[in-house]
Amino acid sequence: METVRESGHALVVGAGIGGLAAALALGRTGWRVTVLEQAAAIGEIGAGIQLSPNGVRVLSALGVLDGLLPTAFHPEAVEMRLGRSGRHVFRIELAETAVRRWGAPYLHVHRADLLDALLTGTAGSGLDITVRTGSTVRSYEQTPEGVTVSLDSGRRVSGSLLVGADGIHSVIRGQMLGADEPRFTGHVAWRVTVPVERLGRAVPPPTACLWVGDGRHAITYRLRGGALVNLVAVVERDEWRGESWTERGTRQEALADFEGWHPTVTTTLREADTHYRWALFDREPLENWADGRVALLGDACHPMLPYLAQGATMAIEDARVLAHRLQHTDDVPRALRSYAAARRPRTARVQAGARRNGQRFHQGDDFAYLPLWLLGKLAPRLYHRRLDWLYGYRAP
Structure with a gap:
């Protein structure tokens, strides 16, 4: 004290x-x-x-x-x-x-x-x-x-x-x-959490893992003793209005943004129940x-x-x-x-x-x-x- x-x-x-x-x-x-x-x-x-x-x-x-x-x-x-x-x-x-x-x-x-x-x-x-x-x-x-x-x-x-x-x-x-006057960065982030048990062989590694690529990236890591996976997946956009942590998108939209990516990323997006998207302003x-x-x-x-x-x-x-x-x-x-x-x-x-x-x-x-x-x-x-x-x- x-x-x-x-x-x-x-x-x-x-x-x-x-x-x-x-x-x-x-x-x-x-x-x-x-x-x-x-x-x-x-x-x-x-x-x-x-x-x-x-x-x-x-x-x-x-x-x-x-x-x-x-x-x-x-x-x-x-x-x-x-x-x-x-x-x-x-x-x-x-x-x-x-x-x-x-x-x-x-x-x-x-x-x-x-x-x-x-x-x-x-x-x-x-x-x-x-x-x-x-x-x-x-x-x-x-x-x-x-x-x-x-x-x-x-x-x-x-x-x-x-x-x-x-x-x-x-x-x-x-x-x-x-x-x-915040400036839109051109980046929009998807945020999801998924229980590990749903992901099978696509479960992310037990690390802070950054997945990089052309015009987008994703970060995976585990929570709650490893029982839950957190994914933040960022994609570039030309314009956006509004700055909110709680706006919802759809599973289809998220998967379309990361089509062709590694199964760890796409499976996590597919198995999530709720997909929040967050426009990043600087x-x-x-x-x-x-x-x-x-x-x-x-x-x-x-x-x-x-x-x-x-x-x-x-x-x-x-x-x-x-x-x-x-x-x-x-x-x-x-x-x-x-x-x-x-x-x-x-x-x-x-x-x-x-x-x-x-x-x-x-x-x-x-x-x-x-x-x-x-x-x-x-x-x-x-x-x-x-x-x-x-x-x-x-x-x-």
Whole structure:
């Protein structure tokens, strides 16, 4: 338990991964926290996420890792295969290396399991954290002494600081900085989960496996101790309207996008019950995340493409740094400015890296992946070394 003093009352808008991690981090340093979530119940559409060691260490410090591990999957390696033939481009050991080199495991988890672990953590002994569902925040106002949010119910809630962890369509960011102009990347992702028992010989390998090809790619990995397969399959499109995680497509549409691909990819798409498609939009890094006693966190301030698998982990890191900056000061605005200044360069670098990977994955010509094949064969340690800045980061 890290409680050091009574710091005041923190309001957190959004009970997603970033918002609940922020509530826990603040609660463990003495803050009374109220989380305001617009949904009637906290839940997540079935999907997986990859948690790299930099995020896993924070979850351990927040006291939720032990509750998450029983449902997590430990991938043996990271690998790249050609999307149609399945031939290896490279395979690089990950399981033991992650713990030895970066001090924590690399995990695959179901989003719902991570949310459950975080939510359970907010009820921990000695923590003063309240999660209020059905609470849609419309706006905020602040004075030098505090900040107040207005809910669509007409109710007003006041605190010492406000954390906007309300996602890509953040109301808090909108008021702070005005409307943003996301750019459609030309990529649309299919998301499905399928029980392993349905896939027979087409079951994906027990790795973080990237399948690459001309104008499209796919990622397969396992969840819930290996019992469930998660597939994200990305295809290029000329235009798209709307930015949603929950839009549904059809099995036929998904299979048409990956016609002729390896049976592991096509069988997984065919056996899925529900096919969600997600248009990928990109944004430039924000110059400012803080406004007096109000700060942004996670997707509200640095939404990123999924091609480095760092979206959730960056939000978890944000939470730890935010609480640390607030821990030993009564000057909330100054602490929030310090938090934003500390996080902006790192998250901007991750955003840029994810953008570059999205271009690399769609090179098409098999010979274009020859340098990566050589890297895997001749210098696998170089692959690990190139990730030290990312996975080796230790949030305070």
